[in-house]
Amino acid sequence: xxxxxxxxxxxxxxxxxxxxxNCSFTDSAIxxxxxxxxxxxxxxxxxxxxxxxxxxxxxGRLNASLDKSSGRxxxxxxxxQPGDSATYLCAVxxxxxxxxxxxxxxxxxxxx
Amino acid sequence: xxxxxxxxxxxxxGMTNKKSLKCExxxxxxxxxxxxxxxxxxxxxxxxxxxxxxxxxxxxxxxFSPECPNSSLLNLHLHALQPEDSALYLCAxxxxxxxxxxxxxxxxxRLTVL
Numbered sequence: 001x002x003x004x005x006x007x008x009x010x011x012x013x014x015x016x017x018x019x020x021x022n023c024s025f026t027d028s029a030i031x032x033x034x035x036x037x038x039x040x041x042x043x044x045x046x047x048x049x050x051x052x053x054x055x056x057x058x059x060g061r062l063n064a065s066l067d068k069s070s071g072r073x074x075x076x077x078x079x080x081q082p083g084d085s086a087t088y089l090c091a092v093x094x095x096x097x098x099x100x101x102x103x104x105x106x107x108x109x110x111x112x
Numbered sequence: 113x114x115x116x117x118x119x120x121x122x123x124x125x126g127m128t129n130k131k132s133l134k135c136e137x138x139x140x141x142x143x144x145x146x147x148x149x150x151x152x153x154x155x156x157x158x159x160x161x162x163x164x165x166x167x168x169x170x171x172x173x174x175x176f177s178p179e180c181p182n183s184s185l186l187n188l189h190l191h192a193l194q195p196e197d198s199a200l201y202l203c204a205x206x207x208x209x210x211x212x213x214x215x216x217x218x219x220x221x222r223l224t225v226l
Contacts, residue, residue, distance in 0.1 A: 034215065043118075043202055044155070044217040089154060093215075099145050099157035099168065100215060 002027045006090055006103035014111050015082060021075040021106045023090030028071050031093040034100065035064050035075050037086040044089065048075070080110045115139075116218035118203050124224045127193060133221045135186040135203030143208035144186040145215065146178060149200040161186060162208055193225045 003026045013019055023033070032051045036044040048057045048064040050073065056065040063076040077084060087107050091100035116137045125131050135144065143162045147155035160168035161180040175197075177189040186203060200220045207213035 036217075041200075041222070043219040044204075046214050046216060049214045099147070099160050099170075100155075101157070102154035104154050 002030075002092060002094065002101045004090060004092055004101055004103035006088075006106050008106060009104065010107040010109075012109040012111060013080060015080060017080050018076070018078050019080055019108075021077070021088050021090075021108070023073040023075070023103055025071045025073075025092050025101075027094075028068050029094070030068065031095050031098070033064075033066055033073050034091050034093070035062075035073075036089045036091065038089060038105070039086050047088075082110045082112045084108065085110050116203055116205055116216050118201075118218035118221050120221060121219070122222045122224075124226065125190065125193065126226050127195070129193075130189070130191045132190065133188040133201055133203075133223075135188075135218055136184055137205040137216070138184055139205065139207075139216070140183075141205035141207055141216075142183060143206045144180065145204040145206075146186070146188055147202040147204065147217075149202060149220070151199075155202055159188075190223075193223075195225050198223055198225045 005024045007022045034049045035047045038044050050057050050066040061078040066073045087105040089102050089105045091102045093100050119134045145160050146158040148158050149155040157170050158172045159178045164180045175192050179187040202220045203218045204215045206215045
């Protein structure tokens with residue numbers, strides 16, 4: 001059974017810092033990996049999707065990498081802002097119509 | 113347009129009530145999903161519909177009954193729920209069968225069972 005782990009569980013940093021969130025998964029036979037953010041009591045906003053054949057994806061200040069063979073992904077956030085405060089979830093997908101298996105998330109606070 | 117809509121936003125029901133949650137997307141996606149998220153926990157998959165047919169049921173109790181009347185609409189019928197079923201219910205959709213397809217989530221329905 002696929003298990004997804006996210007480290008750290010919580011992180012608080014001053015505004016402007018660059019930071020890295022980590023995700024690991026136990027079964028490397030994934031279809032793709034997706035990073036989401038979730039604000040309190042809200043739904044999920046997709047940030048980046050990396051296909052199993054890709055190594056990284058970038059969107060603005062966000063960069064996600066994938067090392068499928070070692071079962072790891074990282075989300076890099078550059079020049080953090082208070083508006084980046086949220087819970088960040090990593091999720092992996094097994095096959096075309098399968099659902100996602102989520103990690104427990106990293107709760108991120110950016111101090112003004 | 114990458115929007116998935118869910119109604120109602122909030123629902124309070126008693127254990128003997130019957131209610132339904134509704135999810136809609138107009139992106140032409142052929143896969144739709146229900147997830148359940150308890151407080152301070154990650155979402156957990158409940159059901160997957162692919163081309164309007166149920167393809168995955170993650171051993172969900174029968175008091176939850178999904179329905180996909182057409183390719184744009186997904187319902188979750190609720191009956192005889194327990195207080196521990198209180199959670200945020202999230203709907204998602206994706207193009208299906210493509211490695212690069214993103215799952216798009218709706219805002220969720222916050223369900224409280226009394």
